[in-house]
Amino acid sequence: MTDRTTVFASVKTLIEPFNAKGAELTEETTFVGDLEWDSLTVMDFVASIEDEFDIVITMNQQAEIETVGQLVDAVEELKQ
Amino acid sequence: MTILDTKDAAEMEAETPQARDLFAKFGPLMAERDRLLDSGVRDPFAIVMDEVKSPTEAVIDGKDTILLGTYNYMGMTFDPDVIQAGKDALEKFGAGTTGSRVLNGTYVGHMACEEALKEFYGMDHAMVFSTGYQANLGIVSTLAGKGDYVILDADSHASIYDGCFLGNAEIVRFRHNNVENLEKRLQRLPPEAGKLVVLEGVYSMLGDIAPLDVMVPLAKQYGAMVLVDEAHSMGFFGEQGRGVAEAQGVIDDVDFIIGTFSKSVGTVGGFCVSNHAKTEFLRLVCRPYTFTASLPPSVVATASTSIRKLMHAGNKRAHLWENSKRLHRGLRDLGFKLATDEPESAILAVLLPDQDTAVRMWQSLLEHGLYVNMARPPATPAGVYLLRCSLCAEHTTEQVEQILGMFAAAGRATGAID
Ligand SMILES: Cc1ncc(COP(=O)(O)O)c(C=O)c1O
Numbered sequence: 001m002t003d004r005t006t007v008f009a010s011v012k013t014l015i016e017p018f019n020a021k022g023a024e025l026t027e028e029t030t031f032v033g034d035l036e037w038d039s040l041t042v043m044d045f046v047a048s049i050e051d052e053f054d055i056v057i058t059m060n061q062q063a064e065i066e067t068v069g070q071l072v073d074a075v076e077e078l079k080q
Numbered sequence: 081m082t083i084l085d086t087k088d089a090a091e092m093e094a095e096t097p098q099a100r101d102l103f104a105k106f107g108p109l110m111a112e113r114d115r116l117l118d119s120g121v122r123d124p125f126a127i128v129m130d131e132v133k134s135p136t137e138a139v140i141d142g143k144d145t146i147l148l149g150t151y152n153y154m155g156m157t158f159d160p161d162v163i164q165a166g167k168d169a170l171e172k173f174g175a176g177t178t179g180s181r182v183l184n185g186t187y188v189g190h191m192a193c194e195e196a197l198k199e200f201y202g203m204d205h206a207m208v209f210s211t212g213y214q215a216n217l218g219i220v221s222t223l224a225g226k227g228d229y230v231i232l233d234a235d236s237h238a239s240i241y242d243g244c245f246l247g248n249a250e251i252v253r254f255r256h257n258n259v260e261n262l263e264k265r266l267q268r269l270p271p272e273a274g275k276l277v278v279l280e281g282v283y284s285m286l287g288d289i290a291p292l293d294v295m296v297p298l299a300k301q302y303g304a305m306v307l308v309d310e311a312h313s314m315g316f317f318g319e320q321g322r323g324v325a326e327a328q329g330v331i332d333d334v335d336f337i338i339g340t341f342s343k344s345v346g347t348v349g350g351f352c353v354s355n356h357a358k359t360e361f362l363r364l365v366c367r368p369y370t371f372t373a374s375l376p377p378s379v380v381a382t383a384s385t386s387i388r389k390l391m392h393a394g395n396k397r398a399h400l401w402e403n404s405k406r407l408h409r410g411l412r413d414l415g416f417k418l419a420t421d422e423p424e425s426a427i428l429a430v431l432l433p434d435q436d437t438a439v440r441m442w443q444s445l446l447e448h449g450l451y452v453n454m455a456r457p458p459a460t461p462a463g464v465y466l467l468r469c470s471l472c473a474e475h476t477t478e479q480v481e482q483i484l485g486m487f488a489a490a491g492r493a494t495g496a497i498d
Contacts, residue, residue: 039458040463043234043255047261050264051264056252058250058252059244059252060251
């Protein structure tokens, strides 16, 4: 598995506990539209991603992330 | 004949592009509000005080009402010395300054008010803003610039969040009052980057206090500057009434304290106090300080007088704490669920299961002659609906007992308690 595939898989695992609707998770899945997360769910989820990868995703960066794919890209970059 | 008359209406319409309605984004919220009001309840956000009789009593809709939802913690609004100072300044200096603090808007009264603050906090510098909102907006946005980090508690007041959005810094949130969560974030940030950790002494939604004794030294350990908003603690926390940072013994490590005149001080205005020599320079670069008119002379005169009286308000302070304990115990005994196990401040938040119960309970209390604040998300954390009670040092013990009687009656009438 490439590094990106590994990150994608971990992100998917971390989304599951918050995926109340059981939405299908692809690169294009959106957090607000498809998963229907409110700001508090986003906050909890971001904290779990940050702890998993030992990174900080600032609110400025969060504002730019709409899809699962974009999040995976951001995590990849921040892990450097 | 004008040029407009030459075109008929249909032609005009065809030429005007169909731009999106700017109000459309409020649609869902408007619908929820309409649903609530259609159910026949009174609008909790449209109360009018016809008459205000004292810090604890007003007339609402012709009915005498006990106020348990103001921030008049120390009951200074009707203090005779405070009122006299305001009248004198109004007559001597006029109704307003019509100018910015950095141009024609600084009078001797503004300087005297800053002197009073310096003495109250034992600090070298004080800047008076037109509101506490603007003080946070200005200090947060000005101190932390591009490439710097603001690290803030997730439950921070709107004025702190707005200060972040106005500035260019990177914004990092940590879980409310969670020391471990804060430390992890500090650890992960670049050691060389400028950092401002923003905390509050008392969080106003639930009335809980911050573990400043742990968080302030932790922030310092990572080289951060620390700002503490003591809006809801001034006058009755700590030996000198300087706030939670004083009460927990860490005030000397706090770089900036933000406060307001709209709560314990009993008027309107905001401030920042600090020991940093460079604080004075902020007056020239802090836009919410510079680009707005200064407070009217009567307001700064009432504030100075009130602040000086708060230095010697030991008895009031003690009574306020007594009131908070009595009400907390009484509400819990009645079967209400409170946000904190012990009374941590002068704010007690009664938790209710949903919006419907909260509004009916709020309305029933009002009908019994008691005003409290209703709060709902997003102002409150985690989908919480609550009735926020804030006590005043001028509430008598009898009033607190009366209040408990009203809660008992309203709670049973609405099914909030058995
Ligand atoms: C924590 C906190 N900071 C700042 C403010 C703003 O104070 P002001 O009313 O002076 O704008 C408030 C008041 O709502 C507050 O609760």
